[in-house]
Amino acid sequence: MLLVKAQPPTILDRSLRWPHLVLLLGVAAVVLPTMFDVARLTWTTEQGGHAPIIVATGGWLFYRELKTARARLRPGKLWIAAPALCVSLICYVVARITGILEIEGVAMYATLISAFYALAGGALLRATWFPILYLAAALPPPDTVVSVITQPLKIAISDSAVSLLHALGYPIASSGVTIQIANYELLVAAACAGLNSIITLSAICLFYVYLRHRSDLMAFLIVGVLIVPVAVFSNFVRVLALVLITYYFGEAAAQGFLHDFAGLTLFLVALLSIIGLDSVFTRLRVRGAKS
Numbered sequence: 672m673l674l675v676k677a678q679p680p681t682i683l684d685r686s687l688r689w690p691h692l693v694l695l696l697g698v699a700a701v702v703l704p705t706m707f708d709v710a711r712l713t714w715t716t717e718q719g720g721h722a723p724i725i726v727a728t729g730g731w732l733f734y735r736e737l738k739t740a741r742a743r744l745r746p747g748k749l750w751i752a753a754p755a756l757c758v759s760l761i762c763y764v765v766a767r768i769t770g771i772l773e774i775e776g777v778a779m780y781a782t783l784i785s786a787f788y789a790l791a792g793g794a795l796l797r798a799t800w801f802p803i804l805y806l807a808a809a810l811p812p813p814d815t816v817v818s819v820i821t822q823p824l825k826i827a828i829s830d831s832a833v834s835l836l837h838a839l840g841y842p843i844a845s846s847g848v849t850i851q852i853a854n855y856e857l858l859v860a861a862a863c864a865g866l867n868s869i870i871t872l873s874a875i876c877l878f879y880v881y882l883r884h885r886s887d888l889m890a891f892l893i894v895g896v897l898i899v900p901v902a903v904f905s906n907f908v909r910v911l912a913l914v915l916i917t918y919y920f921g922e923a924a925a926q927g928f929l930h931d932f933a934g935l936t937l938f939l940v941a942l943l944s945i946i947g948l949d950s951v952f953t954r955l956r957v958r959g960a961k962s
Contacts, residue, residue: 694786694789694790695786695790697786698782698783698786701760701763701779701782701783702779702782702783704767705763705767705772705775705776705779706779708772708775709722709772709776709809709810709811710722710723712772712811713772713811719809719811719871720871721871721872721874721875721938722808722809722871723809724875724938725805725806725808725809725871725874725875725878726806726809728805728875728878729802729805729806729809729878730802730806732801732802732805732878732881732882733799733802733803733806736798736799736801736802737795737799739798740794740795740798740799741795743792743794743795743798744791744792744794744795745791745792745793745794745795746789746790746791746792747788747789747790747791747792747793747796748793749789751788752785752786752788752789753789755781755785755788756782756785756786756789758781759778759781759782759785760778760782762774762777762778762781763775763778763779763781763782765778766778772811773810773811773812773813773814776810776811777810780807780810784796784803787803801881801885805874805877805878805881808870808871808873808874809871812870817870820869821869824869824903824906828903828906828907828910829845829850829910830845831907832850832907832910832911832914833845833850835911836852836911836914836915841918843914843918850914852914852917852918853918855917855918855921855922857913857914857917869899869902869903869906872902872905872937872938872941873898873899873902875938875941875942876898876901876902876941876942876945877895877898879942879945879946879949880894880895880898880945880949883949890952890953890956893952894945894948894949894952897945897948898945901941901944901945901948902941904940904941904944905936905937905940905941905944906937908936908940909936909937909940912936
């Protein structure tokens with residue numbers, strides 16, 4: 672007599688019934704219009720240019736964490752899920768009517784998380800906390816928050832770049848929001864526009880740190896703290912490159928660099944910097960353990 676070992680039930684086997692299908696269709700009706708507007712209005716700009724990378728890597732990580740923790744699947748408590756869904760849907764409808772995309776995105780995401788809790792429960796929600804937070808970085812942040820964070824950094828980065836190039840003998844000076852090198856003028860806002868992507872840039876670096884140190888909380892926190900200075904340093908390199916390209920090749924070449932390669936430069940410098948710092952930290956930690 673042959674004995675066939677029963678396979679554990681999958682998430683689809685245990686959760687997708689008619690009420691759940693209706694819930695998923697409702698969530699799709701909320702998510703798809705908003706994400707279409709987000710992709711159309713923000714992902715085509717320099718500020719949101721990294722967002723598709725976040726969606727692709729975050730979706731993969733969420734699926735991976737979901738498979739690992741699927742044994743924790745338990746339907747959420749109705750008295751928690753129902754009010755959360757109602758409140759988030761009301762906020763979504765109001766934001767959709769008023770056309771405030773940032774609030775609409777937050778309300779949409781709250782609806783998505785509430786629906787996920789209703790289907791999968793709190794244990795699975797906690798097990799997938801990082802990809803859930805990571806995917807939120809693909810949504811556009813409020814412009815006022817971005818301005819408050821980036822304005823002092825823009826001034827500091829531009830002043831540092833001007834001071835460095837002046838010390839190296841370049842004919843450069845700054846006045847207010849203008850950088851002048853030789854016969855060319857650059858606006859600080861344009862030169863430091865990459866700071867608008869600091870949130871998505873930090874999220875991508877944090878994704879690498881999570882994969883490397885997800886089981887080591889101390890290493891995750893230490894390397895994670897380095898992400899913000901790495902993002903600022905990447906923007907500093909970008910400003911230097913933009914100013915030097917303007918000086919040697921003219922304003923037209925600099926504008927081409929700004930639109931075509933600035934985002935890629937930011938991404939590569941930030942990722943290589945965090946990988947290098949992580950390698951140094953790992954080596955120092957190993958030497959400390961040996962000694």
